[in-house]
Amino acid sequence: MESVIAHVIDIRGLSLAFERDGRRTEVLRGLDLAIPRGAFVAIVGASGVGKSTLLRVLIGLAKASAGKVAVSTTSAARQPVALVFQDSRLLPWRRVVDNVSFGLEGSGVSRADRRARALEALGIVGLADLANRWPHQLSGGQRQRVALARALAVEPEVLLMDEPFSALDAISRESLQDEVTRIWQVTGKTILFVTHDIEEATYLADRVVVLAGAPGRAVADHAIDAPRPRRRGDAAGAEIVADVRRHLGGARGPAH
């Protein structure tokens, strides 16, 4: 069964190390991860375990030292993956709509089409009426929605999200979590969501992969089959939270 499903992301034996001041630091070692098309996968782990590094390899901001990373793509999109950073990283000199159309530039899409697609993406995150604002006029939650729209606008196969809501207040965070769930259900995109928040991972994802150790490797892989719409802190979720937490603790013990 499993082999029939096309994997949109296939990571085999990924290792990554960098050298700084003559000291070699291994961030990831021998990571295997296959993600089927349309899945919502959360990656949890303590800070410094290489969660963000994994996303940086997938988007091409970091180079693997060893192993293979394949992103298969069916569409003609220039970018099969798009990343939402932890901090929104909007370009302050561009209006909201021009921030969202950023990734479409230079891809042969006309100016008018870029704008139309940016407005469409802004509509998906519910900010179409703020299209002409400057980034500094937005709240933290709105900025992160714009960053999400910017990633959606390039119509990627895979949406990578790097602790995207960790800097937000609780209310904005919860509303954006529901927003991402809705967007995932509507667009059918594959989402790889990195977070250090286990509750967030189990609330959002189909599957929670736990990274632990130094260098980081996958120590647990949980399917979450709680029906949607989910309720925060429901019993099934809490059980998995406890289990993931045990995996995290268990993996951390012998590593140090």
Next chain:
Amino acid sequence: MALTETTTLPASSGISRARLGALGSIGLGAAGLLTFLLIWEAVPALGLVNPMMLPGPTDIPAAFRSEFASGMWFGAVLGSLSHYMLGLVLGAALGIALGVVTGMSRVAEDLTAWVVRVLRPIPGLAWAPFAIIWFGVTPTAAVFIITISVFWIVFFAAHGAVRAVDRDLLEVAEAFGFRRAHEKLLKIYLPAAMPGILVGLRTALGQAWMAVVAAEIFGVPGLGHRMIEASALLATDIVVVYMLTMAALYGMLDSLFLVTQNWLLRWKA
């Protein structure tokens, strides 16, 4: 009636007090200027200084009218402005180009570091001998001197601003597939460095104006040259006309620049 009066009184008195504050500072400024003009008028009028050496402000309008009527004033302004603009554009363009390249590339920075260290301390005006040897006493010589003065200021501003560009924003460009140098230049470096470059340009605006006058004092036709001609004839009233003309032109250019700068940086908080 009485009720509305009591409710509106604090607000309206607050506004009028703020207005009075603004009016007050305008009034004080005007009073200061008037005092300055009165002292200026009194010094030659009371014979404290020979009026030949220092004409009073009331002599200036007549001097201006005669300069204007002869067409000398307009010609001098046009001459100076053309040297100024040409030198400013050339110096700014070269300064931005080299500043951006050395800011983006470590190799370019290291390559130019020692040349910069040698050439930078040389004031623009110290190039006057070579300007005259190479170009003669011509507008080209003036433009050359102005270009050099502007270049260094803009070069350092652009270099520093580009070096300070947020790496996180460069990552955004890379994450969206813009990895080539010219893409990063246009999409991130230039707009991100714009505030710093504009600060340098504004400084250069003033520096270039000084260089114009200095270059023209060597004999290139323009405001500075006309001023020296007048002083040779002891036509001090005409010298003052040109001094005030310089102040007025610079004030206008600087205001124009500020308006443009505010528009360009309207995205800033």
